[in-house]
Amino acid sequence: MAAAPPPLGVSLVHPAQRRLTHPPGIPQSGDMASQSPVVTPTAPASPLGQPIAIAVLAAVAAALAMLWLLGDLAIAAGALATGLIVAGGIASAVRFARQAPATEAVIDWSVARALAAASPDALAVTDRSGRLVCANDAYEALFGEFPTPPNLAVGDAGIAALGAAGRAAWRDGSASAPGLTGEAGQIDVSVTRAGDDMLVWRFAADPAKASGSDLAEAIAGATGDRLAAAGIMTVLVTPEGRVRAANRVFRLRAMGHEEAAIDGRDFARFLVTDGAGRIRFEREGDDAVPLRLVEVPLLDGDGAPILIALLDEEGGAIAAPVVGGSAASQIHALVSLLPFGLALVGRDGRLVHMNDAFVQAVGVKVAAPPLYPGDIVVREDKAPLADAIRRFGGGAQHSADMTVRLADRPDEAIALTLTGARGLGDAAVLIGLKDSGEEGKLKRQVAQATKMQAVGQLAGGVAHDFNNILTAIIGHCDLMLMRHTPGDSDYDDIQQVRINSNRAASLTRQLLAFSRQQTLRPQVLQLPDIISEVSNLLKRLLGETVALEVRHGRSLGSVRADPGQLEQVVVNLAVNARDAMLAANPSGGGTVTIETLAISASQVRQMDDEVLPVGDYSALRISDTGTGIPADVLPKIWEPFFTTKEVGKGTGLGLSTVYGIIKQSGGYIFAESPPGGGAVFTIFLPVHAAAPAAKPAPLAARPKADTWGTGLVLLVEDEDMVRAVAERALVRQGYTVIAAENGEAALELLETCERPDLLISDVVMPSMDGPTMVRHVRERYPDLPILFMSGYAEEQLRKSIDLDNVAFLPKPFSVQQLAEAARDVLAAK
Structure with a gap:
């Protein structure tokens, strides 16, 4: 550099620096500051006489030769004239060539000097050979000296990027290398070709950093x-x-x-x-x-x-009213005290004030509070919210509601109410949260639970009434089959009626399972044992095109559940996974994975789930490789009769049955559908502290004749068709039966008849229910055996039938099941 830098912010590279020599015609240090450069020719002048003398001598020689050969003086004179003309042309050409540099265009650097001084960015110019021609003061300040691009202090990767940008600029006219990291922070570089001989480099450092x-x-x-x-x-x-x-x-x-x-x-x-x-x-x-x-x-x-x-903060409380202060201050203080989420937006669209309820609901960070309402919502909702605020800020009279999603919780939607806020100081729009934070989430959970409970009660009532009808149908079929043998013309028809009745009975059991009213026989067991029992069945159900993978975790705790119902859960989820994969890919293919996991209380605490209590669990996870469950369908999958399958291919009770079984077993079930993956169902069953109980030995098969019995049976049933079937079935088994239509009638019969050997009664009856009647009967006959029957589940009736020497028979039942239950109760007497 020159000792005194040139004015106007333009520095020129000193010619003494190595590798930075200037090409001809390019100003050197100090030239820009003083005057526009003019290139003056410096080559020594050659005399003109020598080429002219040679041309004259050649012309004279040519004329003499012509005269000697031809002897014609006119031709010789013509040759002499031609030679002289050529000599004159040579002289003119030499003179013009010597005077040409004096007419070369003058390069005016004043405009370049002004532009370089006005630019806040570092500028540099290089020539075709890569030498630095000139640079401004900002370039020196940025790099500390005058290095030649691309050999700058930006790291090896940055140097390579600069080299590539320079080559691209020579080829395409312009190029860029953004985001280079240097000593001054991040630098954005742009390169532009100037004419055919120079590149202009522009370096813009990140001003914020x-x-x-x-x-x-x-x-x-x-x-x-x-x-x-x-x-x-x-x-x-x-x-x-x-x-x-x-x-x-x-x-x-x-x-x-x-x-x-x-x-x-x-x-x-x-x-x-x-x-x-x-x-x-x-x-x-x-x-x-x-x-x-x-x-x-x-x-x-x-x-x-x-x-x-x-x-x-002077005075302590920031939300205290400002006595004697401005109206805006008092309004802000009043808004701060309200328990509802409120925010005030100014006429410029900025947030003027947010009360504590609003801050907590939307999750505003103290360190970085939002400037605009759009800062708290996802990108898709920014424009609609800004338009609504602009509309109400401009004088719209009516309020409006809109649903937005928060930026930090994009899966959770909140409802906003926007109202024009004239007369509230700087505020122009008032934003209110209609449903905020944990309170809103709890409201939605309670509403969902209430809906599911109401549907469950309805399903349980329908199942009870339907079970009475199925009991009569199945019982009459059994009685008819006693009179027909295989081969009779009516035998097959009766058998079909019975088979379809049993199918209907399975549907009622699913309804009872969803309403958590089915009869469970819980045992202490291990989840891997259940998976082993059902794995062979699953392989047949899934088919050859769907693979089954089973993985068991370590240190699994015992759980208390009904093994048969738990097997039904596993089969149901696996078959649903198979159907979903085949629907997405009819040609077949896919994998169903069943995993068992031990989940400790610390892991549950890290999950921070509001539904799952902290404790030790044995988890069962069933996943598939299908397309997953759509987001709009996921909240509805547990509802009964909801199905996405084609008409006739699903009842909509599969997942609702699974939900009811797990809930009735004291567990929790969650459904997920990760993006790009299949559905994942995870079941959490609490670890049971007691050791697994030994499986009960199966009862030896008894001959059919063992169902025959003797004795007096008092039958109490309010449904006429069920009472008729049960009475006929017991009579055919050898019992003497007296029947009553309700509890009061049964007590009247006991006053006139002898002591019965067995009392068979429905649980739920009008006027007087079965348990109330039994208590009156036990006052007279304390040891009388009781057999209750009901279309409701035993678990639902457990409190009311919790009596000594009482058995339970769920409806619907067959004639054989009724006879066996009566026999077992009498045998235990």
Whole structure:
């Protein structure tokens, strides 16, 4: 560089520097500052006489030769004239060639000098051979000297990117290399070809980061000390919420020591808020003076750090009304005290005020509060929300509701109410949360649970009445089959009626399972044993095109459940997975995976699930490789009669049955559909502390003749058709039967007849139910055996039938099952 830099911000490279020599016609150091460069010819002039003399002599020689050969003086004179003309042409050409450099165009650098001085970016010019021609002062300030592009201090990858950009600019006319990392931070580089001989390089450093570094040094230095002396705590926070710099008073209040290392710490960790929304330092406790947090918008850009100033709040409560203050201050104080989520938006679209309920509902971060309402919602909802705010800010009279999704919780939608807010100071629009935070989530959960409970009660009532009808149908079929043998013309028809009745009975059992009213026989068991029992059946059900993978975890705890019902759950989920994969790919293919897992209480605590209580669980996970469950269908899959299968291919009770069985067993079931994957069903069953009980030995098969018996049976049933079937069935087995249509009639019969050997009664009857009647009967006959029968589940009736020497027979039942139950009760007497 020259000793004195040229004016107007243009620096030229010193010609003495190596590898930076200038091509002819390019100004060197100091030339731009003084005058426009003019290239003056410096080559020595050659005399013109020599070529002219040669031409004259040649002309004379040619004329003499012509005269000697031809003897014609006229021809010789013509040859002499021609030679002289050629000599004159040569002389003119030589003179013109010597005078040409004097007419070369003058290069005017004044415009380039002004543009380079006005540009805030670093500029450099290189020629075709890659030499640096010139650069401005910003280039020297950015790199500390005058290196030649692309050999800059931007790392090996940056140098390679610059080289590629230069070659692309020579070829295409322009190129760029954004995001290079140098000593001054990130640099964006653009290269433009100027004419055919030069490249113009432009280097734009990230102003936010550069100024952020200067600001960090100022806050941690003397500037921060002066602010601290005025009682202002300052801290520079990155967009991620990490402390980049802080003055001494903030370090003292936040960490207890002025020289504490605070860089990189989470800013929000130093602060806590109370129920009233007041902010305090965590280490100072609840009795400390509240703080006022002010964000100072000094820097722009997405990656720019945030300057935050903290002041001790005078008077303590930030939400207290301002006595004698402005109307806007009093309105803000009043809004802060309301328990509903409210926010005020100014005429410029910025958030003027948010009360504590709004802040907690939308999850606003203290370190980086939003400037606009659109900052709290997902990208798709920004434009509709901004349009609505603009419309109400412009004078719309009526309020409007809209549903948006929060940026930090995109899967959860909230409802906003927008109203014009004229007369509220700076505010123009009032935003209210109709359904906010945990309260709204609990409301939705309660509504869903109430709906499921109501549907369950309806299903249980329908199943009870339907079971009475099926009991009569199945019983009459059994009685008819006793009179017909295989081969009779009516035998097959009766058998078909009985088979379809049993199918209908299975549907009622599914309804009872969904309503959690079915009869369970729980046992202490291990999940791998259940999977082993049902795996062979699953392989046949899934078919050859669907693979089955089974994985068992370690240290699984025992669970208490009905093994038969649990097998039904596994089969149902696996078959659903098969159907879903075949529907997506009719040619076949896919995998169903069954896993057993041990889930500890600590793992449940890390899940932070609001539904699943903390405890030890044995989990069963069933997943497939299908297309998954659509998001709009996922919340409805547990509802009865809801199905996505074609008409006639599903009852819609499969998953509702699974849900009821797991809930009645004290467990939890969750359905997920990860993006790009299949459906995943996870079942959590509480670990049972007791050891697994030994499986009961199967009863030896008894001959059919054992169902025959003797004795007096009192039959009480309010349904005429069921009473008739049961009476005929018992009489055919050898019993003497007296029947009554309700409990009161049965008590009247007992007054006139002898002591019965067995009392068979329905549980739910009008006027007097079965348990009430039994208590009256036991006063007279304390040891009388009782057999209850009902279309409701035993679990639902357990409290009312919890009596000694009582057995239970669920409806619908066959003639054989009724005879066996009566025999077993009498045998146990």
